[in-house]
Amino acid sequence: MSYTSTSHYKSVLITGVSGFLGSHLAESILVESSLGNIKEDYRVIGIDNFCTGLASNVTYLKQKFPKNFLFIEKDVIQPWDDVNSILTEAIKSEISHVFHFASPASPPHYQRLSLxxxxxxxLGLSHALRFADDIGARVIFSSTxxxxxxxxxxxxxxNYWGNVNSFGPRACYDEAKRFGEALIYSWNLRHQTKHGLVRxxxxxxxxxxxxDGRVIINFLVQALAGQDLTIYGDGRQTRSFCFVADLINGIKKYALTDITFPVNFGNDREFTVLELAEKVQAHFAKKQSQIVFLEKAKDDPAQRRPDLSLAKKLFPEWGPKVTLEEGLSKTAQWLQLNSR
Ligand SMILES: NC(=O)c1ccc[n+]([C@@H]2O[C@H](COP(=O)([O-])OP(=O)(O)OC[C@H]3O[C@@H](n4cnc5c(N)ncnc54)[C@H](O)[C@@H]3O)[C@@H](O)[C@H]2O)c1
Structure with missing residues (x-):
């Protein structure tokens, strides 16, 4: 399984930059570029409409990288003529990658914003693909x-094809991502391009x-506020949890190749949701938080764990390094500093 790769990014454009992953990706690329021997005019151009992301993430990036971070507030579902005219030809010619990370990502948000x-x-992905083709950049789509x-x-x-309900409350997310993957596949064939996607x-x-509503942040917010920890279902469903720095390292490696097929990134250590709740309860509960069980969410997967063999074969130096305990502490610390 061979591929070619380049050593570094030029400028990049990231949709969904005020979100959790988009803001970490932006910071990581900006830090790497500022350390490397890269000419001064590299930029990260971020786009977001703040529908689920935090405005404070954009403020943070603007303050930390005043010269190299440029932000455009925009709904990327709409045509990108404004992006084309805001960015000069000189800026566009330096963009090597377009990371399409904009999307509500947690069940409460994507169900509220299903369409x-x-x-x-x-549609947003197709605008990103067209924009990237016009400037010769590679798109990386955040699949799931x-x-x-x-x-x-x-x-x-x-190579597992999945077991997805196309007509239920999770379908707007699951099927949209599946369509996105199919779009990348067909686009590459039709246009002889090398866009890629990460799962x-x-x-x-x-x-x-x-x-956000996803399980780790829910438990931590509840524990730090001295509230009970709520589990949907009996807690025997399993999840594997990846700390953001490990994920971003993997995505950055993938992006620098010309790989067009999907690669899983995450952490393959598996926990039940009840085990997670007990860890959070033991280490972060402000007072005697109880664990309470609510009705299971419809179509909630019973188990979720990545097979990381392909990622580890392609990128032998990559693998999840941060333990759940370390990652929970870092996240709790941040929540405590930023929750008022
Ligand atoms: N975090 C995870 O565990 C995870 C897992 C699988 C896939 N993903 C994917 O990674 C990407 C980022 O996820 P995240 O966890 O950072 O979620 P997030 O909600 O924190 O970030 C998504 C960002 O996209 C922005 N956005 C959404 N629709 C937009 C639009 N039409 N125009 C402009 N901006 C828009 C939101 O405002 C937000 O800032 C998403 O595509 C998500 O599906 C995330």
Missing amino acids: ETLWVNT SEVYGDPDVSPQPE IFNTYGPRMNPN
């Missing part, structure tokens, strides 16, 4: 482990929206 979720991963649905194999390798498994860390 927007369908469009941002399909949710393309595997409620899997009947575990761990899930890339991201549950990732957590600082700068997640405290109202």
Whole structure:
């Protein structure tokens, strides 16, 4: 399985930059570029409409990188003529990658914004592809482990086709991501391009929206506020949790290749949701938080764990390094500093 790769980014454009992953990706690329021997005019151009991301993530990037971070507020479902005219030809000619990370990502948000979720991963992605082709850049699409649905194999390798309900409350997300993957496949064939996609498994860390609704941030917010920890279902469903720095390292390696097929990134250590709740309860509960069980969410997958063999074969030096305990502490610390 061979591929060619380049050593570094030029400028990049990131949609969804005020979100959790987009803001970490932006910071990581900006830090790497500022350390490397790269000429001064590299930029990260970030786009977001703040529908789920935190404005404070953009403020943070603007303050930390006043010269090299440029922000455009925009709904990327709409045509990109304004992006084309805001960015000069000189800036555009330096962009090597377009990371299409804009999308509501947690069940409460994507169910609230179900049509927007369908469009941002399909129409929004097609705008990103067209923009990238015009300037000769490579698109990296943030797909998800949710393309595997409620899997009947575990761990899930890339060649597992999934078990997805196309007509239910999670379909707007799962099927939109599956369409996005199919779009990249067909686009590459038709246009002889080399766009790629990563399948991201549950990732957590600082700068997640405290109202995000995904399980780790929910438990930590509840524990730090001295509230009971709520589990949907009996807690026996399993998840694997990746700390954000590990995920971003993997995505950056993938992006610098010309690989067009999907690769899983995440952490393959598996926990039940009850085990996670007990860890959070033991280490972060402000007072005697209880664990309470609520009705299971419809179509909630029973197990979720990446098969990382392909990622480790392609990038032998990559692998998840941060333990759940370390990652939870870093996330809790950030929440405590930023939750008022
Ligand atoms: N965090 C994870 O565990 C995980 C797992 C699988 C896939 N992903 C994917 O990674 C990407 C980022 O996820 P995240 O966890 O950072 O979520 P997030 O909600 O924190 O970030 C998504 C960002 O996209 C922005 N956005 C959404 N629709 C937009 C639109 N139409 N125009 C402009 N901006 C828009 C939001 O405002 C937000 O800032 C998403 O595509 C998500 O599906 C994340």
